[in-house]
Amino acid sequence: MATALVVSALGALALTSGIALAAGQPQDMRDHPMGDMTRAQVIEMANKHFDRLDVNHDGKLDRADREAMHAKMAAEMFDRADTNHDGMISREEWNAGAARLAEMRGHDGAMGGPGMQGRPMMRHMAMMADADGDHAITREEFQKRALEHFDRVDTNHDGKISAEEREQAHAAMRERFERK
Template sequence: MATALMMSALGALALTSGIALAAGQPHDMGDHPMGDLTRAQAIAMANGHFDRMDVNKDGKLDRADREAMHARMAAEMFDRADANHDGMISRDEWNAGAAKLAEMREHGGPGMHGRPMMRHMGMMADADGDRAITREEFQKRALEHFDRVDANHDGTISAAEREQAHAAMREHSERK
């Protein structure tokens, strides 16, 4: 159960803390700024992700938040599969969803990589081992990753630093 909490929490932490930062995407990444990224922006992004995931607004990411996120995700998945929005998933709708999932897996679509790494990062984010991640723990982990990507330690991640980190991550995942 703790692992599922950590995976849920760190899906967003991964985006915040550097996996997405390291991606070097030239296009707008939603709340991820284009170009250089400062420490202050990374903290603001981490806080935004934390706020969205802290469903019950109690200042920590725990089992209750995980269950609420899973319920929301299940409802969203059902809505996507129910193409005609009749409240039922037909065999054709089911098969279309299965085909889409198979295509994502084949092409390495979102969420198909990095799950073991996110699980490991989640356990590291829970610094006190209480199976809940506080805002401070969340920020700390995000900034630790930021600092690793910020190779010249100037407080800003440049496109070159993102590409360097992305290449290192690709090399690491290819060795596994």
């Protein structure tokens, strides 16, 4: 019975791992410059993000990396929920975790919260980065996609993105998603 509870809890935690990842997104982006950003900085940022996502360090982002990341996140979430560290999640620990999740969602029960609205867009961007359609993204494909985005946002084509250009791009993106 205890094993079934642990397996069920891990399954539920794995299903919600996307919420934790999206909620963590703004903190993960701390290395994002808030002033002007150059092409060199974009490549540097892309490389840092690629290295973080390439969990098995095989030079490509694929299903194995996603599965490893999800397993790691599920284990971390289980550890956070198992506050007394006995290897099981009691009803009280489960309810406390559910309350924290509801708080993250803004108390209204809606899925997501900050950062979740961009998740389908990020998946779409990842698919677009897979230039050769092999369901894996190489560092070169990742960098190329980041630079294509840079070039679209750099509206005055001066080789850098200003805070104003970034805000204009964010506003345009918000408007597109609000229309859907």
